[in-house]
Amino acid sequence: YDQILYDDAVFQPVAPLAGDHPCLTFSGLSKVHRACGWRVGWAHLSGDDARLGDFRAALDLLGALRLCANVPGQYAIEAAVNGPDTISELCTPGGRLYETRRAVIEACAASEHLSLV
Incomplete structure (x- = not known):
């Protein structure tokens, strides 16, 4: 969800903070690129190679072991990652995700039984 950000939020990836420690980063097309159900994702393993041996x-x-990879979906990865940004406008005031979030926040604030954390 690294690109689904509201207001002045900034995404901070964990891998640069991990340094030489092993860090497995996941991403996919489902949320940011709105390709729900495509089951297309990827992982990146970073850290000191000497520490990654057995894990890698x-x-x-x-x-x-994954014998039924979603090959058509894999071709969509490059187009989605290198294509235009289509999520940011949804996360700004007036955008569908922003306004849905705002409505939920307001409803929780008005409820005597719910609170936001």
Whole structure:
């Protein structure tokens, strides 16, 4: 959800903070690129190679066990990632996601039984 941000929020990825420690970062097309149901995603393993050995091997094995990859969806990844930004306008005032969020916040504030955390 790295691009679904409201107001002045800034996304801070964890991988640069992890330094040499192993860090597995996930992303996909479903939310940011609104391709729900496509089951297309990716993972990036970062950190010191000396510390990643067995973990990287296990991830490679898991990846090889997946026999029914969504090949058409994989072709959509490049177009979605390198294509135009279509989510930001939805997250600004007047945008569908922003206004839905605002309505939920207002409803929670008006409720005696709900509160936001």
